[in-house]
Structures are given as C-alpha cells and as structure tokens.
Amino acid sequence: MAFFTKLKDRLFKSSSKIDEGLEAIVSDGGEPEAEAAPSEAAPVDAVMDQPGVASDVMPDRQEDSGPMLAAERAAEPDPQPTPDPVPQPEPDRPEPTPVPDLPEPDQTPEPQEPPQDPEPTPEPDPIPPVSDPEPVREPEQVPPVSDPGLAPTPTEMPQSGGLRQAMTPVAPDLAGEASDSQQAKPGLLGRLMGRTAKPTVRRTLDDDMLEQLEELLISADMGVDTALRVTANMAEGRFGKKLSVSEIKELLAAEVGRIMEPVARPLPIYAKTPQVVLVVGVNGSGKTTTIGKLASQFRAAGKKVVIAAGDTFRAAAVEQLQVWGDRAGVPVLTAAQGSDPASLAFDAMGRAQEEGADLLLIDTAGRLQNRGDLMEELAKIVRVIRKKDETAPHNTLLVLDATTGQNAVNQVKVFQEISAVSGLVMTKLDGTAKGGVLVALADRFGLPIHAVGVGEQIDDLSPFDPQEFADALVGVDA
Numbered sequence: 329m330a331f332f333t334k335l336k337d338r339l340f341k342s343s344s345k346i347d348e349g350l351e352a353i354v355s356d357g358g359e360p361e362a363e364a365a366p367s368e369a370a371p372v373d374a375v376m377d378q379p380g381v382a383s384d385v386m387p388d389r390q391e392d393s394g395p396m397l398a399a400e401r402a403a404e405p406d407p408q409p410t411p412d413p414v415p416q417p418e419p420d421r422p423e424p425t426p427v428p429d430l431p432e433p434d435q436t437p438e439p440q441e442p443p444q445d446p447e448p449t450p451e452p453d454p455i456p457p458v459s460d461p462e463p464v465r466e467p468e469q470v471p472p473v474s475d476p477g478l479a480p481t482p483t484e485m486p487q488s489g490g491l492r493q494a495m496t497p498v499a500p501d502l503a504g505e506a507s508d509s510q511q512a513k514p515g516l517l518g519r520l521m522g523r524t525a526k527p528t529v530r531r532t533l534d535d536d537m538l539e540q541l542e543e544l545l546i547s548a549d550m551g552v553d554t555a556l557r558v559t560a561n562m563a564e565g566r567f568g569k570k571l572s573v574s575e576i577k578e579l580l581a582a583e584v585g586r587i588m589e590p591v592a593r594p595l596p597i598y599a600k601t602p603q604v605v606l607v608v609g610v611n612g613s614g615k616t617t618t619i620g621k622l623a624s625q626f627r628a629a630g631k632k633v634v635i636a637a638g639d640t641f642r643a644a645a646v647e648q649l650q651v652w653g654d655r656a657g658v659p660v661l662t663a664a665q666g667s668d669p670a671s672l673a674f675d676a677m678g679r680a681q682e683e684g685a686d687l688l689l690i691d692t693a694g695r696l697q698n699r700g701d702l703m704e705e706l707a708k709i710v711r712v713i714r715k716k717d718e719t720a721p722h723n724t725l726l727v728l729d730a731t732t733g734q735n736a737v738n739q740v741k742v743f744q745e746i747s748a749v750s751g752l753v754m755t756k757l758d759g760t761a762k763g764g765v766l767v768a769l770a771d772r773f774g775l776p777i778h779a780v781g782v783g784e785q786i787d788d789l790s791p792f793d794p795q796e797f798a799d800a801l802v803g804v805d806a
C-alpha cells in the first residue's frame with residue numbers, strides 16, 4: 329500500500345475529527361442550497377466569484393493577515409544557521425502512489441429515502457455527511473511500503489453497504505411514484521441519475537463561524553497561534569461569503585500544505601564520512617525504532633552504517649537497539665550499563681572511521697526529568713566526537729511522538745535549549761495520532777521534518793509529503 333494511502337488510513341481518526349467538526353460548524357447556521365449539478369463541491373475559486381458577495385467586507389481582524397504573516401514567516405531567521413544542508417536530488421525520492429479509488433465517504437452517493445417512508449413528502453434529501461562538501465547521491469531512503477495487513481477491509485467501507493441497503497428497498501416506491509403524478513418530488517430514476525439538484529449546505533463566513541473554526545483547529549492540536557493564523561488566512565477575502573464543508577476543507581488543506589511545504593526536507597547526506605547523526609528525544613518517543621528504520625533504509629541503499637547505543641542508562645534500551653541492529657543488519661556498539669555515553673560515542677566514532685562507515689547513528693538518553701544532567705551528557709558527547717571530526721555531529725535529529733499533541737511543542741523548545749536540533753522525525757502518525765501538532769511545529773519553529781513514522785515495522789518510516797499530509801489531515805479526497 330502506498331505510504332500516504334496508509335497515512336490517510338491511519339490518520340482517519342484525526343481527520344474524521346476535523347471532518348465531523350466542519351460538518352457540525354457548517355450545519356450550525358448553514359442553509360441548504362439547491363444546485364444544478366449533482367456534485368456537492370464547488371471549486372473554491374468559484375466561491376470568490378459569487379455574484380452579490382462583497383469581497384471587501386472583511387472586518388479589521390482579517391485585514392492584511394495573510395500577506396503580513398507570510399512576510400513575517402519569510403523574515404524569520406533560519407532555525408539552522410550552519411551548515412546549510414545540501415538538498416537531496418529529488419529524483420531519488422519515491423513518488424507517493426496515488427490513493428487508490430476506495431469509496432470515500434464524500435464520493436459515495438447518498439442513500440435514498442428508506443422504504444418505511446410511504447409518504448414521499450417534499451422534504452429535502454438529508455445533508456450529506458460530509459555548508460558542507462558536495463552532496464552525494466541520496467540513497468533510496470524509503471523501501472516500498474507494502475503491508476497487505478493494512479489494506480482496508482470491506483468492513484471499512486460502510487458507504488457501499490449503505491448504498492446497497494438504500495437502493496434495494498427503494499425499488500417498491502417506483503410504481504407508487506409513477507402512478508402519482510401529483511408528486512412535487514422528482515422521480516426516483518431522476519434522482520438516481522443525479523439530474524435532481526442536491527442541496528449543499530453553505531454557511532456565511534462570519535465572526536462566529538471563524539471562532540468555531542479556530543476552536544476546531546485548536547482541538548486538533550494546531551495550537552492557538554497557528555489556529556488563529558490558519559483561520560485568518562482562510563478567511564482572507566472570503567468574509568461574508570457562503571462556504572460549504574468541501575470548500576472549507578479545500579481552503580484548510582491548501583493553507584496547511586502551504587505551512588508544511590518549506591519544512592518537508594529529507595535528511596541531507598554529505599560527501600564527508602562518517603556522517604554523524606545524533607538522535608535525541610524523550611524516552612518512548614521512538615528514538616530506538618527510528619534509528620533501526622533509518623539504519624535499515626540506508627543500508628538497503630548501499631550505505632555502511634554503524635550504531636552507537638548511547639543510552640547507557642537503561643539496559644533495556646541497549647538490548648532493544650541490538651534487536652533493531654540485527655534486523656537492519658547493522659553493527660551496534662554498546663557499553664556497560666551506567667558507563668559514560670561520551671566514551672562510547674568516542675569509540676564508535678573511531679570504529680566508524682576505521683571501517684569507512686558512511687553513517688554513524690548515535691542513540692542518546694531521553695531523561696528530561698533532569699535537564700541539567702542531560703544537557704551536560706549531550707554536550708560531552710559532542711565535545712568528544714569533535715576530537716575526531718570537528719564538524720560532527722552533522723545532524724541532530726529530534727524524535728517526537730505525534731500522539732503527545734501540544735507537548736511536542738514544549739519538547740522542541742527544551743531540546744533546542746540543550747542541543748543544536750537540526751531536524752525532526754515525527755513518529756506514531758498512526759492510530760490516534762493528532763497530526764495537527766505538525767502544523768503547529770512547522771509554523772512555530774520551521775525545523776525540517778525529515779521523516780515520519782507510521783508504524784512499528786522496519787519499513788514504516790517515510791519522507792514527509794506536505795500536501796498529501798494536509799489532505800489526509802483535513803480529509804480531502806485525493
């Protein structure tokens with residue numbers, strides 16, 4: 329299954345939250361409008377051109393928000409002063425496979441009236457639920473993602489069953505309708521063939537609606553500042569206009585994609601070897617798993633990798649890393665529990681140099697409870713590896729668990745204080761992950777997101793595709 333199909337599938341809980349929220353917001357105060365076309369969604373641009381809708385009625389709060397914010401963002405200092413990683417050649421990045429034509433909720437025809445309703449009253453149809461040396465070739469970082477176990481089962485496609493259920497009992501009505509020329513309601517066949525106008529619920533974008541949208545995005549973990557910025561940009565030029573759920577989704581996905589686009593950057597690979605990658609993050613965030621996945625992918629791409637199990641504090645962490653090293657076919661250097669991780673890092677650096685390794689991945693402890701100790705430990709690791717290569721570490725990857733929601737924001741702040749974080753890996757973007765926090769992180773820190781973890785298997789790590797992520801988060805059909 330293509331990665332982002334998987335992500336979309338796994339972000340379902342998160343996106344359905346936004347889906348449901350938008351549906352409720354638009355229903356609350358929205359009105360059904362008959363449309364000539366059977367499809368619900370009008371292009372967003374069309375909304376802008378609706379006659380009789382003033383485009384200059386934005387309240388003060390909306391003025392200049394978009395351009396100004398964009399300029400502010402552009403003026404923000406680069407979070408990674410040195411070295412500027414050389415972007416990887418794009419051709420080596422695997423193209424995300426298009427989402428297959430699964431019956432998406434919004435694409436499935438609406439059920440018709442149940443048969444129990446002998447009175448074909450003219451009610452409207454139900455509202456649809458809606459600085460370094462030259463770069464070297466980038467390795468094949470992502471092996472094909474193929475986990476048949478993750479494929480949606482037919483039971484995950486309730487809309488199909490719903491359609492069948494709706495159509496079967498509707499049949500007896502056919503005779504009734506044909507014989508009743510008094511019916512104001514259009515005939516069944518006409519409705520089935522989509523010739524009849526289907527009401528689309530639209531709501532006028534006003535302060536109340538904006539506030540509800542802000543609250544929805546905050547509840548989806550985007551954080552207050554980002555939620556306000558996103559809704560302000562969405563509303564720019566559209567205040568007072570009527571919007572449907574589909575139109576709002578498109579606007580939201582576009583805005584999220586715009587924020588995420590600059591941070592979607594693969595891990596830079598340098599010509600100078602060994603490239604030292606220091607991996608930091610709180611316990612349980614997924615450091616060990618991510619190191620195993622990275623090692624496996626780099627090795628599969630023909631790179632020679634060495635791992636240093638630098639979390640000497642926990643024996644279990646070392647054992648776990650050895651298991652991942654075995655899976656990836658990569659040597660793991662360990663030291664006795666409680667020994668100095670800097671000493672291990674120094675030895676590992678020596679071995680990586682002697683063996684001509686391309687990459688040295690160094691695991692570290694994540695005990696944030698004692699920030700001073702951790703800061704000193706990380707500083708010492710950096711000091712000693714610089715005795716062998718003064719440009720090391722070349723990357724400091726912060727691994728964040730996306731399920732921690734807004735807590736991830738605090739973790740970035742703390743780790744930026746105690747180490748020179750150069751990029752992020754977001755793990756656990758599956759299950760109950762609240763992907764909205766990625767938007768907050770990108771908006772606030774601008775750190776590159778090098779990869780995302782979407783499962784516990786060795787292949788469940790992929791490059792970050794901003795627009796596909798935005799669509800998956802918001803629930804826009806591919």
Ligand SMILES: Nc1nc2c(ncn2[C@@H]2O[C@H](COP(=O)(O)OP(=O)(O)OP(=O)(O)O)[C@@H](O)[C@H]2O)c(=O)[nH]1
Pocket residue numbers: 609610611612613614615616617618639644645648694754755756757758759780781782783784788
């Ligand atoms: N669902 C899911 N689980 C993940 C992902 N990445 C890691 N995990 C799980 O998260 C748990 C913690 O992962 P670890 O790799 O041990 O985290 P750590 O940061 O090394 O934690 P310590 O070893 O305690 O320092 C494990 O059960 C992993 O299987 C992911 O992308 N998705």
